[in-house]
Amino acid sequence: MGHDHHHPQDHAHDHGLEDHWKNNGVRVIKGDRLDPNTAQTPGMFRQAAINHARVGAQKIWAGTVSIQPNAKTGVHHHGALESVIYVVRGRARMRWGDRLEYVAEAEAGDFIFVPPYVPHQEINADPDHPLDCVLVRSDNEAVVVNITDVDPVEAPEEVYWVDAIHRAPE
Template identity: 70%
Template sequence: MPHDGHHHPLEGNHTPPDGWKHSGVRVIPGNSLDVNTAQTPGMNRAAAINAARVGAQRIWAGTVHIHPDAKTGAHHHGALESVIYVVSGRARMRWGEKLEFVAEAGPGDFIFVPPYVPHQEINASSDETLQCVLVRSDNEAVVVNLDIEPVEKPESVLWIDPIHKTGGM
């Protein structure tokens, strides 16, 4: 197949013009994450890997710090898959049609949230911030708030932002 110079660097075995110097591996220092993401009371997100920062086309990765006792309302993320890695603190996840299932995760644990699963994210600690790394299977933020009465009700309307337009309650 002739080389026309117009290809995506990931197609085939073609080396980009820069020899991968700038289009290859990228290291994102932890102190340079982008906090210009949707921010909400009780939760702070920072993007490390996304389309704008590194040209990622199929994943988003970053950090999330969830304040003590913070809880979301019931929601799902459409077709997206999510992986949460707990760095410190204690995460409680509720899921199911009535949020009837519950599990907790601590430092070093991974949480997998499949597509369309109704769930609620909770910081299980009343005095420690829950720090996690979050990876999603797409750059597009998808949040579908559900009309499910949470077993553990958020203290206030949390997480209203461009993604969670109705507060997730």
């Protein structure tokens, strides 16, 4: 017993619909055509690939970030947005908390999740090579709230990524 699905794209003779998908379908944004006209934080260089202005995205923002060797970004958060950082090349050290008292590191191939309103700082933990990452956020604009009045950082507390395949050290 099959289901009778009626989809507009089934009617190839509807040329208006074909033009609709041609102009409003998949978009490829070339890596050398990213837009640097986005919110910035001292110490990093963000570029937008996918956002409302560029492709009409309604619920997502994506782009890249580069941090020079041994550089630290300013402390910031991204408002109500959730962020995912994928480390393409290099070693990232993330510090977060009211006094940046927590720290964790990620390397090429790792993903980092940053919940809404979490004060954080990205650090390139490699003294010799740039840190290159892909960013994805849960809205179509890159909200950045730079924080300039963070209390001095105390000795960092090591926080381990613990999940089904990573156990805390004993």
